[in-house]
Every structure is written in structure tokens, then in C-alpha cells.
Amino acid sequence: MPSGPRGGAAIDAAIDERDAVGFVAVCRGDGPTGRYLTGRRLDTDFVFVRAAGETHLRVPSTVDIPVVADAASVRTDDRPAGKAAAAVLAASASESEGTVLASRTIPHDAALHLESAGYDLASTAAVRDARAVKDETERETIESTQRAAKRAVARAAEILARSNVADEADGMGPDGVLVWDGAPLSAERLRRQVNARLAVEGVDAAGETTVRAGSRSESAERGGGVERDRSERDEGGGPKDDSAVELIAGEPIVVSVAPRGPGGYRGALARTFVVESGGGWERRAHVACDAARDVTLVEADPGASAGFLGSEIRAETGAFGFSMDGEVTRDVGGGIGLSAREAPTLDGDTELAAGNVLRVRAAVTHAEHGRVELTDVLVVGADGPQMVVDAPTGLDPRQW
Known part of the structure; x- marks a missing residue:
């Protein structure tokens, strides 16, 4: 596997361009998006948050906390994915409200939890477009x-x-x-x-x-x-x-x-x-x-x-x-x-x-x-x- 996560620069550029507070993805551990964003295959579903130029992951308490290169934090959180992401944004983003970017495939309940926390959700193709160009x-x-x-x-x-x-x-x-x-x-x-x-x-x-x-x-x-x-x-x-x-x-x-x-x-x-x-x-x-x-x-x-x-x-x-x-x-x-x-x-x-x-x-x-x-x-x-x-x-x- 190519070493290290990918897509951080592209996500940050999309965040800056849209004047957003962060980016959220709900990933399958063995899915291509999760592998791309973390640089490895994880054996669990997880929440990926990018805010203020840093990556944060939240995994269920039923698994061992994985080691992910360049992640600012990797912690357990058994709350619904949207609530876990909202908590990370509240602690890490420069603003406690505003636009949050996500892929179009974000689960509906996660989107609802983010919106109920005061964030406006907007779709982005930043990860898809970054994956299209291979280093x-x-x-x-x-x-x-x-x-x-x-x-x-x-x-x-x-x-x-x-x-x-x-x-x-x-x-x-x-x-x-x-x-x-x-x-x-x-x-x-x-x-x-x-x-x-x-x-x-x-x-x-x-x-x-x-x-x-x-x-x-x-x-x-x-x-x-x-x-x-x-x-x-x-x-x-x-x-x-x-x-x-x-x-x-x-x-x-x-x-x-x-x-x-x-x-x-x-x-x-x-x-x-x-x-x-x-x-x-x-x-x-x-x-x-x-x-x-x-x-x-x-x-x-x-x-x-x-x-x-x-x-x-x-x-x-x-x-x-x-x-x-x-x-x-x-x-x-x-x-x-x-x-x-x-x-x-x-x-x-x-x-x-x-x-x-x-x-x-x-x-x-x-x-x-x-x-x-x-x-x-x-x-x-x-x-x-x-x-x-x-x-x-x-x-x-x-x-x-």
C-alpha cells in the first residue's frame, strides 16, 4: 500500500474555497474511500473529520484503537456517526457553526445529526477528484x-x-x-x-x-x-x-x-x-x-x-x-x-x-x-x- 493517507491537501483546498469549517466522511474500514483517506485498511467502520488542517478519526469502542499516520487524534466514540463528527468539529474547528463539506454518499442519519448540531451540509467531490489523479x-x-x-x-x-x-x-x-x-x-x-x-x-x-x-x-x-x-x-x-x-x-x-x-x-x-x-x-x-x-x-x-x-x-x-x-x-x-x-x-x-x-x-x-x-x-x-x-x-x- 502506498505509504500514508492521501487527499488532505485537496480537502483543505475545498474547505478554504467554500469557506467551510471542515469535512466529514463516514467510512467502511475495507472501503476504497477509507483506505485512501487513512492510508490503510481498517477492520471497522469509522468517522473521518478534517478540520483546521488536521485529521481526526472516531472508531467504536469494540475495536482496538488503530494507528493512523498523521492523524491528530484517533479515539473511541460510540455515539451515532453524525454526533461524533459534530463533537470533533466543535472541539477542533475555528467556528462552532457554518458549512461542513461531505461526499454525496454520507448516510442520511449522519447528515441529520450534523444539521441538528447547527451545521449546514454541502456536498463536495474533492476526494473523488483527488483519487482520480494517482501519484x-x-x-x-x-x-x-x-x-x-x-x-x-x-x-x-x-x-x-x-x-x-x-x-x-x-x-x-x-x-x-x-x-x-x-x-x-x-x-x-x-x-x-x-x-x-x-x-x-x-x-x-x-x-x-x-x-x-x-x-x-x-x-x-x-x-x-x-x-x-x-x-x-x-x-x-x-x-x-x-x-x-x-x-x-x-x-x-x-x-x-x-x-x-x-x-x-x-x-x-x-x-x-x-x-x-x-x-x-x-x-x-x-x-x-x-x-x-x-x-x-x-x-x-x-x-x-x-x-x-x-x-x-x-x-x-x-x-x-x-x-x-x-x-x-x-x-x-x-x-x-x-x-x-x-x-x-x-x-x-x-x-x-x-x-x-x-x-x-x-x-x-x-x-x-x-x-x-x-x-x-x-x-x-x-x-x-x-x-x-x-x-x-x-x-x-x-x-x-
Whole structure:
């Protein structure tokens, strides 16, 4: 984990700009906001208060008082979060009333307690915007996670490259089924091997590893993220358990990982493989996705419009004859860090800034042919964009 809390300067700037008395956040100990603000994962919910340039934390008495670097005070307080925060503000802020900044997600009861204590609540995006720009240490941490992601996808490529194609006469399965290590290779077997490699690399699969086989399945992922399941449902019908789906030669197989490193920072990588590809639809779809991937290395400059980048990814994919409404993915990515999805989003009029780290995704889905997808993590550098980790993009798993 990058050392020390983050966001203090940005919060102080927002407080000064709004002439506020302080900032309050009610955090989950294992949530990304809490990890960002404290520099560590806490095993409890807590109240975070920033006032007069100092940080104060309040935790329940049921836990040991944690050590948090640079915090002026860390104490127990079993009162409701809003009352605990109001008490800290009364003791630490220069004024006993006025505007208090908070994120839009502050619990309703906490907001009511602060208002009843005489404070006017105003929302701020200071923490969200600060998290969108990663410093050098954060970028190095993301790169480490992304390297683990690459090695996990490489494991899938290795297995696919070593697989044989079954002939019904040999008793290993129906014609065309891939056979590995003496048995038909299913999406679930491949997913487990990918997750095993992630574990060896010291990162958490985070319930986000998916193997999508041809047009016969949505994903072999169990217990995956709600956001990911929703995006798949929007583009291809309801997700279903395809853990027993056997992989077949000539069909596109999408292997996607989004692991979480030891410090909480995420990676994201997806590649599409075809064993004994005959060309045709998947080849054209792959060329489209690869071209869209290249667009990100041209358009993701500091000062460029994030929304324009997103539209260019979609437009370049569609330029190869795919429907923008029914085939080209709408989820082309956005910021990545302590969350798999954070600011900036690739829509609207937000400008990209040096230090933004983006998950960039190009994908095409067809009801009969299946899906082709390429996903990478890109950093917006002062001198231009570059992939955090470069990985082969070809359909042939032997290229790895």
C-alpha cells in the first residue's frame, strides 16, 4: 500500500474555497474511500473529520484503537456517526457553526445529526477528484497488480495453446471440444487455473475473473461484481452459470481479470483467444478492437476530453461494420485505482489530467458468434498516454 493517507491537501483546498469549517466522511474500514483517506485498511467502520488542517478519526469502542499516520487524534466514540463528527468539529474547528463539506454518499442519519448540531451540509467531490489523479507510488502499485494480471492471463493462454482438439472417435468428448490434462477443458477449469496463478502472484481475484465461451454463455464467474454483471446483462441477456460449458476450437474465448493488489489497488486485463481460428467474424471483430485500443494511445492526452476518448473508442470499433447499438460495447472504461470503476468516467466533458489511470475496453458482442474483447490499463502521462503493462493482443494463444 502506498505509504500514508492521501487527499488532505485537496480537502483543505475545498474547505478554504467554500469557506467551510471542515469535512466529514463516514467510512467502511475495507472501503476504497477509507483506505485512501487513512492510508490503510481498517477492520471497522469509522468517522473521518478534517478540520483546521488536521485529521481526526472516531472508531467504536469494540475495536482496538488503530494507528493512523498523521492523524491528530484517533479515539473511541460510540455515539451515532453524525454526533461524533459534530463533537470533533466543535472541539477542533475555528467556528462552532457554518458549512461542513461531505461526499454525496454520507448516510442520511449522519447528515441529520450534523444539521441538528447547527451545521449546514454541502456536498463536495474533492476526494473523488483527488483519487482520480494517482501519484508515482500509486501508479507503481497499480503496475505491480497489472503485471500479476498479465501473468494470470498468460497462464490461460498457455493452457489453451497446449490443449488438443477432441475427435469423438477418441472418446475424449464431442468433436471440436478442447482437451487439456486428460479431460475436456471447461470455462470453470480455465477460470480456476487463472485464479490459482493470481494467488501465486500475491493478489486477490476479487471475484472478477471471468471466462466467456463463444455465444453459449455469459460468464463462468461466480460471485462477481454487481457492476460487471449488469454491464454483461445489458449487452447480451441475463447472466447464467456456465461453469460446465466446454470450450470449443474455433470459438472466441474471452479471459478477463480485475485483481486487487495487497494495498487495494486494482488491475484489469482481458484478452480473447481462439484455438484454430478460421478467421471470419472473430478476426474482423478483433481487428476492430485492436484498432480501438490503439486509438487510446493517441487520444488520451492531458487536457483531452474524457468523453471524446470514450466516443472515439466506440466509433473506431464500429467503423469496421459493427452496430453501435447492438454490437459495440457501451462500457469502454474509466478510472481505476482502489476501485475497479472510479473517476474519470469516459463520458461528459471532464478533461483528462496527467496521473489519471484508466481501464480502457473495446468489445464486440454478437448473438451467434460470441464476443471479442480487449481491456488494458493506461496511464495518462505528462508526455502522453502509455499502457501500464503491455501484453500481446493476438487471438492465437501461442503468441504468448
